[in-house]
Amino acid sequence: MPNRYAKMTTEDFSRLLVEIIDEHNPKASDLLMIAGVFEAVSEEYNNAVLEAWELEQAEKADEDEHNRLLAEDEPGKGAQ
Numbered sequence: 001m002p003n004r005y006a007k008m009t010t011e012d013f014s015r016l017l018v019e020i021i022d023e024h025n026p027k028a029s030d031l032l033m034i035a036g037v038f039e040a041v042s043e044e045y046n047n048a049v050l051e052a053w054e055l056e057q058a059e060k061a062d063e064d065e066h067n068r069l070l071a072e073d074e075p076g077k078g079a080q
Contacts, residue, residue, distance in 0.1 A: 008053050016052045017042055 018029040021041065032038045042049070 005050060005053070007057075008050075012053060013042070013049055016049045016056070017045055020045055020048050020052060 017038075018032070021029040021032070032041060
């Protein structure tokens, strides 16, 4: 079974973790710079980050599909 998170980069994970932490307390993500804090917090919020990434990917897929449909509806394009 393929890993559905294979396309997630370290940057994606870190960005989403910061967004989630900052939702609770703006600028709390600054604490992630302290040695060992990032590892502990990322372990605690791992599932939340994965869920946020899945939602983000679904939204991107929906947007791509929407844009594809719009392009098909443009005059001179699509089925004729």
